[in-house]
Amino acid sequence: MSEQREHWGGKLGFILAAAGSAVGLGNIWKFPYITGENGGSAFIIIYLICILIVGVPVLLAEVLLGRYSQRGPISTFKLYAKKHRPFWMAVGGLFFLTGLIILSYYNVVAGWSMGYMVESVIGNISAFSSSGDAAQHFNQLVSNPLWIIFWQFLFVAAGGLIVYFGVKNGIEKIARLLMPIFFIILLSLVIWGISLEGSEKGLNFLLKPDWSTVSYKTILIALGHAFFTLSVGMGVLLVYGSYINKTDNIVFCGIMIAILDTMIALMAGLAIFTSVFAMGFNPAEGPGLVFHVLPAVFSSIPHGGIFSTLFFFLLSIAALTSTISILEMLVSSIMDETRLSRHHIVIGASALVFVLGIPSALSFGGWSHIGLWNLNIFDVMDYLSANILLPLGGMLVAIFVGWYLSKKDVLYELHQGFGLTTTKRNIGRVWLFLVKYVAPILIFLVFLSAIGVIK
Numbered sequence: 001m002s003e004q005r006e007h008w009g010g011k012l013g014f015i016l017a018a019a020g021s022a023v024g025l026g027n028i029w030k031f032p033y034i035t036g037e038n039g040g041s042a043f044i045i046i047y048l049i050c051i052l053i054v055g056v057p058v059l060l061a062e063v064l065l066g067r068y069s070q071r072g073p074i075s076t077f078k079l080y081a082k083k084h085r086p087f088w089m090a091v092g093g094l095f096f097l098t099g100l101i102i103l104s105y106y107n108v109v110a111g112w113s114m115g116y117m118v119e120s121v122i123g124n125i126s127a128f129s130s131s132g133d134a135a136q137h138f139n140q141l142v143s144n145p146l147w148i149i150f151w152q153f154l155f156v157a158a159g160g161l162i163v164y165f166g167v168k169n170g171i172e173k174i175a176r177l178l179m180p181i182f183f184i185i186l187l188s189l190v191i192w193g194i195s196l197e198g199s200e201k202g203l204n205f206l207l208k209p210d211w212s213t214v215s216y217k218t219i220l221i222a223l224g225h226a227f228f229t230l231s232v233g234m235g236v237l238l239v240y241g242s243y244i245n246k247t248d249n250i251v252f253c254g255i256m257i258a259i260l261d262t263m264i265a266l267m268a269g270l271a272i273f274t275s276v277f278a279m280g281f282n283p284a285e286g287p288g289l290v291f292h293v294l295p296a297v298f299s300s301i302p303h304g305g306i307f308s309t310l311f312f313f314l315l316s317i318a319a320l321t322s323t324i325s326i327l328e329m330l331v332s333s334i335m336d337e338t339r340l341s342r343h344h345i346v347i348g349a350s351a352l353v354f355v356l357g358i359p360s361a362l363s364f365g366g367w368s369h370i371g372l373w374n375l376n377i378f379d380v381m382d383y384l385s386a387n388i389l390l391p392l393g394g395m396l397v398a399i400f401v402g403w404y405l406s407k408k409d410v411l412y413e414l415h416q417g418f419g420l421t422t423t424k425r426n427i428g429r430v431w432l433f434l435v436k437y438v439a440p441i442l443i444f445l446v447f448l449s450a451i452g453v454i455k
Contacts, residue, residue, distance in 0.1 A: 005070055006167035007243050013172040014248070015256050016179045018063075018231075018240050020321030022261040023182070024106075026229035028290070028318050031265045032272045034225060039213030040205040040273075044266070046214065047222040051262055054442050055226040057434040058394045060254040060414070061401040062232060066241025067250060068405075068413045072329065073235035075336040080405065088404075091396050095235030096333050098389040099326045102234065103353045105360040105381040106326070107159075110319035111151030112291060115141065117312035120298075125308050128299040131281055135292040143365040152361050153354060159323040160350035163331055164343060167243050171324055182317045183264070185310050190267050192307060193274035202274035206266075220449045223442060228386045229261060233393030236325045239332045249417040251427070271311075275301075290315070327353065387450035395443040402436030
């Protein structure tokens with residue numbers, strides 16, 4: 001390695017940065033619409049159970065592996081895979097590939113959010129009489145290659161600039177600045193949504209479970225989203241874990257990350273569904289919920305332009321904190337394997353991510369006919385990452401930590417900074433049981449569902 005490995009300035013910096021990675025478009029864009037498609041609070045309850053028994057244990061396993069190795073994913077598996085070394089090195093490469101694929105389309109959606117924030121400021125999102133009008137405006141924008149590629153480029157450049165300055169001076173500083181702002185804006189939108197006349201319908205949708213809508217597919221969707229939203233299964237938390245000091249309590253940190261991520265997802269659901277129901281719109285609009293329905297909602301209320309600007313600024317923050325974490329994983333992996341400097345790697349990786357994202361950006365215009373499985377390029381990238389690569393990566397991390405590393409080393413690493421009381425030893429045993437047996441089996445079911453074996 002050409003540079004000494006950096007570390008976080010403190011435990012709070014890690015929690016905010018990792019929470020920023022987890023709190024992304026999965027919370028603000030994806031969680032509300034899949035909740036709307038799967039019956040509201042019944043889905044939320046299942047999702048919370050999945051977070052508890054699978055999401056948190058695998059999150060801790062990935063963070064632990066990073067702190068244990070003090071390296072990125074490729075170097076970690078190369079160093080510690082005593083058996084089947086070529087396979088595990090390929091797993092490290094799989095994490096790298098997953099990050100590239102996610103950023104290739106994630107920056108496109110992030111660009112939409114930034115573009116819509118500006119659209120709100122200049123007043124272009126203020127006169128929609130229906131969600132159909134808002135959808136038409138959205139389709140016109142995303143089919144314009146100059147508009148969509150411009151905002152995609154701007155977002156890639158913003159993320160690259162932050163990562164360029166490193167862990168302490170770039171990622172940690174921006175997380176400490178943006179995450180409190182993010183929370184204040186979101187809380188304001190929740191209060192506003194609840195205050196609207198008719199918002200109780202949205203509250204009922206979120207708080208009263210309808211179990212008639214639940215099937216095994218609902219459970220698999222909830223489990224898959226638990227991985228997507230926590231940033232588990234692509235090496236991001238492994239890299240962030242490698243910047244943690246040995247004296248820090250990773251159990252506390254991991255639980256706080258999951259709590260913040262879940263709390264913000266639920267708050268986003270409150271803000272969105274109370275306003276959607278209050279204005280009489282359909283919550284089961286799918287991926288178009290944020291860009292088709294909410295602009296029409298904002299157009300229907302007094303001072304809607306202000307709330308629209310705040311919302312899309314919020315969405316932009318969420319996207320930015322996630323993209324910088326994935327880019328940092330790519331940069332760290334290359335730094336571990338080469339003598340190149342961080343600055344050169346960031347510039348090269350950002351350029352690569354931008355170029356790889358152009359096909360996804362054009363998927364809603366001139367390239368809409370190109371794709372696989374009746375999906376355009378954007379949807380293919382989303383499907384591969386969220387339904388196959390992330391669950392597969394999470395399952396392999398669980399297997400590696402649970403079965404390939406020694407039990408003694410794993411529990412020793414877990415208890416550093418956590419403590420060795422009888423209760424904490426029992427917590428460690430339960431965690432290791434979930435990582436070894438429960439998580440791999442449940443994740444494997446998600447994987448089988450994604451590839452069509454379970455229908």
